[in-house]
Amino acid sequence: MFSDADMLRLQQEQYRHDHRNHTDILHLSKNDRLKHYGLHFAKYVGRLARGEADPIPHDRTIIDTLLVSLSAANTLHQHLTAPAPLSKDARQIDPLRTYADAAGRFADACEKIDHLEEFIPIARKANADIMTWALHTAEEREIDLQQALRTRRGELRARQFYIAD
Secondary structure, three states: OOOOOHHHHHHHHHHHHHHHHHHHHHHHOOOHHHHHHHHHHHHHHHHHHHHHHHHHHHHHHHHHHHHHHHHHHHHOOOOOOOOOOOHHHHHHOOOOHHHHHHHHHHHHHHHHHHHOOOHHHHHHHHHHHHHHHHHHHHHHHOHHHHHHHHHHHHHHOOOOOOOOO
């Protein structure tokens, strides 16, 4: 599992990746970025709920969840720390329910933005819970996270064919 230093490194790597490859999103206001990430989380929960009927593999969706959670953390100025063990309830119920719950809370925080209600603590807690779910799920599935993140970022980087480094 990841340490606090590993989490900081992941956030820094995501910051660099986003600044090179996702300027369209970075040019949005922070509130709109958070809503964008909330839509991603909802999309990913839907993918996972469809199971094998969805053409995108579960492992890729888990990696995409990690990447978006890192971007959301950076937008929220949230210093992610090493994940705590999943609670007994989270381990005993359908794992998708744990993700859906956190994604729903993140969406609730995004909706509160429009009402000028307090949303940052809700968004940060939900995002931390999403990250914890994703890291534990990746571990259970024996995903090599370092390699998977590198590969996925490479795929996303290739979309920006017009950027010369």
